[in-house]
Amino acid sequence: MTNQDKGMSKLGYAAVLVLFGALGVGAFMLQASREPAPLELEQAIEINPARNILWSELIAQDNSVFTPEHIKGKWTFLYMGYRSCPDACPVAMAVLGKTANGLSDLKLPTAQQPQFVFMSVDPRRDTPELMAEYVAFFGEKFLGVTGDSVQLRAISLQLGAVFYVPEEPETDNYEVGHSDSIFLMNPEGRLRAILRPPHNPEMIIRNYQKLVD
Amino acid sequence: MKKLNAIFMIVILFIPALVLAEINVAAPWIAAPPPGSNVLVAYMEIQNTSDQDRTLVSVSAAEFEEVQMHRSGMHDGMMMMDQLDAITIPANAMVKLASRGLHLMLMSPARYFKAGEVIELDLMFEDKQTLKIHVPVKKR
Numbered sequence: 001m002t003n004q005d006k007g008m009s010k011l012g013y014a015a016v017l018v019l020f021g022a023l024g025v026g027a028f029m030l031q032a033s034r035e036p037a038p039l040e041l042e043q044a045i046e047i048n049p050a051r052n053i054l055w056s057e058l059i060a061q062d063n064s065v066f067t068p069e070h071i072k073g074k075w076t077f078l079y080m081g082y083r084s085c086p087d088a089c090p091v092a093m094a095v096l097g098k099t100a101n102g103l104s105d106l107k108l109p110t111a112q113q114p115q116f117v118f119m120s121v122d123p124r125r126d127t128p129e130l131m132a133e134y135v136a137f138f139g140e141k142f143l144g145v146t147g148d149s150v151q152l153r154a155i156s157l158q159l160g161a162v163f164y165v166p167e168e169p170e171t172d173n174y175e176v177g178h179s180d181s182i183f184l185m186n187p188e189g190r191l192r193a194i195l196r197p198p199h200n201p202e203m204i205i206r207n208y209q210k211l212v213d
Numbered sequence: 214m215k216k217l218n219a220i221f222m223i224v225i226l227f228i229p230a231l232v233l234a235e236i237n238v239a240a241p242w243i244a245a246p247p248p249g250s251n252v253l254v255a256y257m258e259i260q261n262t263s264d265q266d267r268t269l270v271s272v273s274a275a276e277f278e279e280v281q282m283h284r285s286g287m288h289d290g291m292m293m294m295d296q297l298d299a300i301t302i303p304a305n306a307m308v309k310l311a312s313r314g315l316h317l318m319l320m321s322p323a324r325y326f327k328a329g330e331v332i333e334l335d336l337m338f339e340d341k342q343t344l345k346i347h348v349p350v351k352k353r
Contacts, residue, residue, distance in 0.1 A: 084251055090244060
C-alpha cells in the first residue's frame with residue numbers, strides 16, 4: 001500500500017464517519033420531531049402520546065344516551081365524583097366553573113372551547129334529573145353523565161382513576177370514595193393530561209393553553 | 214337598686230366572653246350547597262390563646278339533624294372522609310378547618326340555605342363550655 005493509498009483510505013474512513021454521524025443526527029431529529037419535548041405543566045401529568053380510551057355508552061343528565069362520539073370533536077374536562085359529596089367534589093366543580101368562565105373570557109377559537117363533564121360514580125342515588133340540577137349550579141357548560149357500575153369501572157380503569165361505592169349500604173347516607181384528579185381528553189377522545197389536586201382555575205387555564213397550542 | 218341591676222347585667226353579659234376568651238373563631242363560612250344537597254360544610258380557623266389544650270367535642274345547629282366533625286384525606290388514591298370524635302386545639306395554636314382537610318358537616322338541613330344567609334353554630338368544648346358563632350353562607 002502506498003502512502004497515497006493510505007491517505008485515501010483515511011479519507012474514506014472520515015467520509016464514512018461523517019455519513020454515519022449525519023445519519024445519527026438525522027435519526028435523532030426525526031425521533032425528536034415524533035416525540036415533542038414534554039410540556040411544562042403545573043401539578044399535572046402529560047400523557048404523550050395521548051391514550052386511547054374505549055368509551056362505553058353512558059346516560060346523560062337529560063336521559064339521552066351519551067355515546068363515545070360525545071367525547072370527540074372538542075376538548076373535555078372530566079371529573080368523577082358523586083352528587084352528595086360534601087367537600088372534594090363541590091370544590092373541584094367550583095374550580096371547573098371558574099375555569100370555564102376564565103376560558104370563555106379568552107375568546108378561544110371554537111376548536112379550543114372545551115366541554116365539562118361530571119361523571120357520577122354513584123348511579124344508585126344520582127339520577128339524571130338530580131344530576132342536571134346539580135351540575136347547573138356550577139355553570140351552564142357542565143354536562144352530567146353516569147352509567148352502570150361495570151361501564152363506570154371500565155372507563156375509570158383506563159383513565160387510571162379509582163372509586164369505591166358500598167355494594168349494599170345500610171342507609172341512604174353512605175360515603176363514596178373517588179379520585180380527585182381532573183382528566184383532560186383531546187378532541188379525539190384520548191386522555192391527554194391528568195390534573196392533580198388541589199385544583200386552581202388559573203393553573204388549569206395555564207396548563208390548558210399549553211396543551212391546546 | 215337600679216345601679217346594682219345594671220352591674221349585675223354587665224357581669225352576666227361578660228361572663229361568657231371571659232370564660233371563652235381563650236378560644237377565638239376567625240373567618241368562619243359555610244359553602245352554599247348545590248340544590249338537593251343533604252349536607253352543608255363549614256370551614257373556620259379556631260385559635261386557642263390559652264396555655265392548655267382545648268378540645269371541641271360537639272357542634273350543634275338548629276335546623277340540622279346533626280353536625281359531624283370530619284377529616285377528608287386521600288386513601289389509596291381516593292378522596293375519603295373520616296368522622297372524628299373531637300378536634301383538639303393545642304395550647305397557643307390554631308387549627309384550620311379548610312376544604313380537603315378538617316371540616317364540620319351539617320347534616321340533613323330542614324330547608325335549603327342559600328348564599329347570604331347566616332347559620333348559628335354552638336361549639337361545645339370538653340368542659341361543657343359553649344361558644345356560639347354566626348357563620349355566613351357563601352358561594353365557593
